[in-house]
Amino acid sequence: MELLKKLTDAFGVSGSECDIAELIKGELEGLGEISVSPLGNVSLHIPGNGKKILFAAHMDEIGVMARFIDDNGFVYISAVGGLSAHTALNSRIRFENGVCGVLSAGEKKEIKDLKITDMFVDIGAKNKAEAESMISLGMCGKFESNFEISGNTIISRVLDNRAGCFALIKAAKELEKCDADIYFVFTSQEEIGLRGAATAAYDICPDYAIAVDITDTGDTPDCEKMAVKLGDGPCIKIMDKGIVTNHLVRDIIETAAKEENIPYQLEILTAGSTDASMLQFSCGGIKTGAISIPLRYIHTSSEMGNLVDLQNTVKLICAICKKLCNFEKTIDNCRKI
Amino acid sequence: MLKELTSLSGISSYENDVLDYIYSTVKDHCDRIEHDSTDNLYCFKKGRKTGKTVMFTAHTDEVGFLVSGITDEGYLKFSSIGIDSRILLGLRVFVGKNRTPGVIGIKAVHLTTADERKKAVEEKNMYIDIGASSKEEAEKLTEKGDFIVFDSDYTEFGDGKVKAKALDDRVGCATLIKLIKEANFEYDTWCVFTVQEEVGLRGGRIAAKRILPDLFIALEATTCSYIPDMEKGKNVTNLGGGVALSYMDGGFMADRKLVGALIERAKERNILCQLKSYASGGNEVRAAQTVGRGVIAAALSVPCRYLHSPLTVMDKKDYEAMYLLAKEVAENLSALEVL
């Protein structure tokens, strides 16, 4: 779990992913060819002669960006990604240079009237000059919190989507040798519009693409109806707001899970999308699917995941690769139907 | 040149007059000049060095309206592109190629109720009066789908200020024309005058896909709000504060290394420069950034008050600063160390 803790600690606000990218590159050392794209995607290529498959997990996180400092040294911010004002209220922020502060809003403001554009980070500066000596405009800040494990329950910041990154890194390390041509791509700027994913497959043109991200659960009080439960296994995505996954790819994933006795769930998400929505358009159309790790309290400083779900996700990724190596003929036959 | 450019009509998808003017101005200064099926104008300048391709864009279209119908009495119904409908009542406009004058009318205030005066009039209830007394008479002058522009003259006023329609983005066009004529380009550069930015960055996206540049710079106009909003930085920029740069606009990030390097370079060369204090608006960086394997991109903007209205106001200092910084990129890109 050291790896997951390191991953969730690392700074990687959309557009400023250098730190998390360096950490990931370090972990991938020696596993294959590593490259970085103009928008900051980190790719690992494990060459093979068989079918080309691309797994994508975004490494960026939502955060804030300093946009304006008032005369009293309060730092007004812009949201980077989908921030909810009432969730972010009174959170701890750490800027990329280490300076810490509290994200708040006027005490007199009603929760229902809260807007991100009215929120500021208090870094304890006495005035504008002092604040300007501590941080500069345009600097990004992440939401800070501790990593906790209790039994199989993980509570941490940015399990969305360092859990996905963890799964790809572990799978890359544990993969059995096979002749599939595999790419693991850690994409940038997913949280601000799937930007990295839009370019990820351009030079690769895989036969199949699978996004590994997170999804909501339907097992907390008064929540949106959903068949997904924490701890019941990684989800095979059927649909979300941005994609109805390719049925062939879904079948491959489901068969792989069944054959290796990996528990899984079926996911329908009525809000939200992932890198899969962008990958499906690349290269004249790619058969695209997605695997999702169930999480509760998404986009808060205390997201909750399940260790066994995470381990099963790693197993599932390896099982998919194995299936693609050994059963190409089956897939080609499926295609002809 | 800015005066001439802003007086031309160029609503999204009707940019011909602007494109023709630009073509005649730059054609003898380019190594190659082409256009595509949407009418984007591509001007190629050979660089001193090879190995990288740079792209600048400025969009030729302005906000305005299209005729959506003609009433039996000869009034025009219209649909706007990118305009806040609350500024429309009482405005003068020109309709179509013939520049038929018209006004956006409203019933006299004396005839309104207190309730009516409290609510904004919806665009679908507005009309343009071109002085026709019947549908047939109006149909001789215009038709459904025809374009409508603001009636607003280029005026210099105050302390170095300019008022005109379409400063967004004729400031970009004028800057790009000047670059083509005067800059000594370091790398091969495509200077593209794009179409249909205001309806969704359409021409810019197509142009970026055709060129697949290594570096992309959009030359734009950006917003500068009222003085009272300065308190929380919601004015976004200050007139006279210099060319505006931003790390983040409406939902997308420019290349941070590039923006940082541009701010440094502006400081070194004493070019007036400011950082936007509010993430707002969109520009062609959003469309160009995700083409191909990804493009390193940023925007340079002239701050303008009253954007998307007939009386957009800018400060000449900022306009000059944008040219100077754009010239730095064009002539000394390698020194920025971003590619």
Place this chain on the structure above:
Amino acid sequence: MELLKELCSITALSGFEHTGSESLKDIFARYLTDCSVDPSGNVMGYLRCGKKDAPLIMLDAHLDTIGLIVRDFAGGGFVSFATLGGFDPRVLPCQEVIIHGKEDVFGVIGAKPPHILSKEELKEGVKLDDLLIDTGLSDDRMRELIKIGSPISVKTKHSMLGEDKFCGGGLDNRAGICTHLLAIEQLKSANLNADICVVASHSEEIGRFGAKIAAERLSPDLAIIVDVTHGDTPDGDKSKTCVLGKGPAVCLGPNLNRKYTSVLRKTLEENNIEYQTELETGDTGTNAWDIQVSSCGIPCVLISVPLRYMHTTIETVSLADIKSSAKGIAEFIKNVFGGSADA
């Protein structure tokens, strides 16, 4: 009308078009050559002119129709669902559905009887989250036959209303596909200087994915898109609807190429085909919006068949409008891309 009926009988829900793409390909094969289903799921077929380096015209009409999808099991033989595309929830109570699982399972979307509803509930609009499908099966049997993610089509009938109007689910956009095939019929014996590719694109209702992919692959010189637009109803806004029976609606606006659109209009006028116009200053809400910026930019022309009660099981069109849209497209293509009179 027979062709339209045949097209409407194919089940191809948004995201699950593979269940019907082969059947559509077989129909295409009666009109076109080189018919195929591309790797992403678009159904395509060609009418080739046989000339070297001929330009390519893409005729697009989306294949998918909206539907529902099993979201979760709700116990007691009931199932909760989400929508595939924009279904009007107000027409869902008291509809019959077919859940496509291992077998087709019949179900009904019930409604609480008025006797037990409060006055306030009676006034409220229907909420999707409150609706359930009753399969009448035991929970075990239900889980044997269907699963989460099984697509669901809403049962519909197809019939004539009056002498000219055709009514039933799926006319959005089988009316479009029908139009293209009828146009091809008229072009078969024409002497053209261009190749034509008819594309029944997938996933329009859930994000216009298929058309984007097809346009990138084909990179045509011109795209003619046929979709449906809102027909006139007593409670509709006259400025936003088109009249059934007054011919196809030609769309004007930045999304569409002005030169080609004006040639289309001239062609319609020269051939005495009555038509209407629609204005759209931005996104036309059709595949044309995505096709225009695909590849390196593609000129588009958009024709829409007026349709009442869009996204319900009682969609209604005028057969005369479809016929005149088809003729308009055929004459337009003959006009622009050479072509003498029918042999």
